[in-house]
Amino acid sequence: MIQLSLVGIGTGHPKHLTFQAAEALRAADIVLIPEKGEDKADLADLRRAIAGEVLGDVSKLRPFPLPVRDPAIPDYEARVSDWHDRIARVWDEAIGPGPAKVALMVWGDPSLYDSTLRIAERLAAVRSASVEVIPGVTSIQALCAAHRIPLNEVGKPFLVTTGRRLRDEGWPVSADTVVVMLDAGGAFEAIAPEGVTIWWSAYAGMAEEILIAGPLPEVSARILDTRAAARARHGWIMDIYLMRRA
Structure with missing residues (x-):
């Protein structure tokens, strides 16, 4: 069983993190860090800095390369759906086999113009997983x-x-x-x-x-x-x- 916590971390200020979000990060065995390439490396670095401030030990951080949308798919919704499928597979690979408590830090709040919940549904469809959402500052x-x-x-x-x-x-x-x-x-x-x-x-x-x-x-x-x-x-x-x- 995977216990997946989607943790809203606010918009980049470390003090946006709530006590509930900090507790979820500390309780996790794995904290996933999406990497979007060199031009957006500071977004991953901000996540690492926030995690480091909360955890101290950053050994549980597990980066993964975030896929990009396929421009060859002409329909917007189909392009996004394909993208979400590929991200779910990357999550699955990054988590690895066996049970684990997994946290994913979400920019802002997972409920607002963010695809993380939809991707989590795809992951839950192929693995035994429970999902909780920790709200964040939008x-x-x-x-x-x-x-x-x-x-x-x-x-x-x-x-x-x-x-x-x-x-x-x-x-x-x-x-x-x-x-x-x-x-x-x-x-x-x-x-x-x-x-x-x-x-x-x-x-x-x-x-x-x-x-x-x-x-x-x-x-x-x-x-x-x-x-x-x-x-x-x-x-x-x-x-x-x-x-x-x-």
Whole structure:
């Protein structure tokens, strides 16, 4: 039997780790560390640093190479499903035979725009495994905290979507507040900017955090320039933004 703990570790700040998350890491026999290549090596290093701070002894850390999506599969959902299947097989190989308590540190929270739970279901389908989820601080929380803003207006809903959907479908009709994640860059250019205020963050919660806020027509070009420069400097970028219409 594998006991798999999906541990939300927040957005990169070691103090985001909850007591429950620290206990799960200490109880594990194996802590899996995904490696995404040299250009994102600092993400793996952050996980190692967090684990080292909690565990002291890092001998239980077990890195594994994270597969990439197959660009030859044209359908987006089929491409993602194939990717998840291959990641589950890599997990299985990294864990090895026999029973074990396994922890996987998940950026942010496992419930929000993260595939770890779906991959865990695939692993459980081929091995006897139980799964528990340890919630973590999300990038949405880190964004709102850094800008000192509430997520929603009084008595009103908000909507969380992706850059791809914002670009393809425009502003969602069901909310005046929209949080955009997984944007490849500048999806807000697809909407009418008048009357929209944006709060943008890159590397939310990390030491490298960058914040820009203001009326969208006034700050959109600065966000795009800052984003491009930060990506060139680090080799990767994770950003998120909240937009509100007057």
